Amino acid sequence: MGRYLIRRLLLLVPSMLVVFTITFFLMHATPGGPWARTGRPLPKAVIENLNARYGLDKPLWEQYTSFLVGIVTRGDFGPSYSRYGRDVKDILVDFFPVSLKLGAVAMVLALVLGLSLGVLSAVKHNTWMDYVSMFLGIVGVSVPSYVVATIMIIVFAITMRWVPTGGWDGILSRRILIPAIALSLRPMALLARYTRSSVLDVLRRDYVRTARAKGLPERLVLARHAVRNAMIPIATVAGITFANVVTGSFFVESVTKVPGIGRYFVSSVSARDYPVIMGTTLLYAAIVMVMNLIVDVVYVFLDPRVRYN
């Protein structure tokens, strides 16, 4: 286990390097630099000065290495091009926690509702309850989050006036309801579908039949034997979904005007704000990779049969 963990952690380094390299060269190869303006272009001298100030006049490989060295040695992504006087680090510190909090709330919602729906429909297999929750499951996978968010804004914010139409006030305000619910719908549906098939699978096992045969009440059969074992594969799904929820808030953030990193990322890509793009991409890649690693490690504790060597 220890050696496995070390090997996996070491593998993070080349993976991050590849992500960095692909993004760096793809962004720099994209026509239209950070100083391209629609309408009246900037004067040539201004562009030259800007390029010199941010080191964009150097050869590409030199920009690549100095950028990389800056990140590795000082953890420094440099200044943002589009926000004068702001470092990438400040921007990430400002915007990322909002996305993280929103994602965490959405994930909690998705876990609670998704697992309950999934267990319910497995236990009440082929009854109307099963059909209703599986219908919800397929609707949740099908309706895009930005459509859900807008419909909720129309109904609950504009028509009923229960909640504000958008904005951000932290996780304990009513403003979070619409973005969090909209964001949680898809992971909830996925979790419900996986949980259902996992529980159904476990319910057919011999040890469940044994538990029933020895006269254990059905409630305890479910709680002690079925659901606990069914949760093992769900842990994998939940871990990967979490990474997706935190990164997948781009659409919901732009509809509900939540000042998260997703909304900021999209605008920084079109502004060719290279340092911000690199910073955000590396941050998200790190989240996804670490999340995958955690899932694999947790698996060993959940399922004693799994051994890595």
Place this chain on the structure above:
Amino acid sequence: MSSSTRESATTELRPGGRLAKPTSMWQDAWTRLRRNRAAMFGFVFVVVLIVVAVFAPVLAPYPYDKVDFGAITQTPSREHLLGTDSLGRDVLSRLIYGARVSLSVSVVAELVILLIGVPVGMISAYYGGWIDMMIQRVVDVLYAFPSLLLIIVIMTYLKAALKVAQGPIAGMVSTINNATGGLVGVFLALALVFWLTVSRLVRGEVLAIKERQYIEAARCIGVSNRRIILRHILPNTLAPVVIAATFGIPSVISMEAGLSFLGLGVEPPMPSWGMMISEGVQNIRSHPHLLIASGVLLSLTLLAFNFLGDGLRDAMDPWMKN
């Protein structure tokens, strides 16, 4: 996982004791699919959508880009059944033409995904060894890339690069791309990211299949690798690949809509449902009907494909059904 159902045609014993005519796996699947009401709804919806997309010029009451400043943001009326948008364009006509964008994305992007994913997964699993290791390292690293970010970065590159591409082949691609409002870029960006899942799936299937005795037997009598792959392995991976493709279609459609929603997809005036939703969001307070029409249609389409995918999975692999 039961592969036996896929490999052999089923024969059923009829009450009279006589063997029924053997039916192929596809016939069996179709019989089971027909009994599934949700899947049939999906099937019919998709067929109707295809017909609408193909005959868009005949069916649409107006051209999709006909601007009418005398009739902006109208609510539904007899002239404009679903109203008009902020430039006075007929919403129904734009939705009808938008079906072309969504369906062409689903067909072409999904095809490219399969063309990359299936061979890569198959070669990786069949040959194993260092080839497998190399390919899997690449797949692993790309997997760690947050897919939405990767798509956005690739899309931004393709959108800008394809506009100005020169040279014999690149120039031609660029011309097609500009004529279709940037569709080629969307196809490529989606395919370059989504082939990973298919290749993993195929690899897993092939790893299992290649240990089977009939493969060993084929190898014993000296059948070439090429023939084993094409005649014995490929047909046996078809069922899971078809199911994966059916589930892949709603994800590429919704990703295209998402990209267009963010302004990174097709170019105006080419109508995309995602773009129409984004226009609807901007006018949500004053003209909610703009959003409802496009949002509901997109959701229904995704729902139909998911129903169909669920049904196909149950129909093709009855043992997997819970």
